[in-house]
Amino acid sequence: MEHDLQLRAAARAIYDACYPSEDWSPLGFDEAERFGTVHYRQAVGAAQSARALLASQGEQLALPVFA
Template sequence: MQHDLRHDLRLRAAASVIYDAVYPSEEWSPVSFEEAERRETVHYRQAVEAALLVRPLLTDRAEQLRLI
């Protein structure tokens, strides 16, 4: 999976939040999000995949209203 987040700042931010929530300490992932991004670690790729999967829910206003 190769997805360039440099031009999609919202998706990158979502991936970073997911990464930090799922891998909160060195026990879970020994590197920061930025380092994982640079190395394209499995942890980074999983966070990006999760962000890609949730993106339609975050951008669909009708879905947002239904969740309220």
Template sequence: MAEQTPNQAPLRSAAKAIYDTVYPSSEWTPVPFDEAERLQTVHYRNAVAAARYFQPVEQGALL
């Protein structure tokens, strides 16, 4: 998520929280969240997908 709009900040925060919880150490993923975001790793994409899934309707989520 290079340039963030106001709606992307909560999504990024949620994705980071999910990423850090699901992949707690280098045994689970080789890079920290910021690097995974830059590289668009599968771990990062999974965290973003999970964050989008749980995004509240008032923030524009598709159910």
């Protein structure tokens, strides 16, 4: 997913929102991505679903702005 920065950013946002602490997932997003955990795959699936839904409505995912 390194080639699709928008999808990766959306998956990270979903992952961080759904798994905010070690109580939910023992790994952060980067480690979960590296190991392909079920939590990571669920976040990617949710990001893909969101992208498809938004694309059907003529929307586009925006890149997050980090300060």
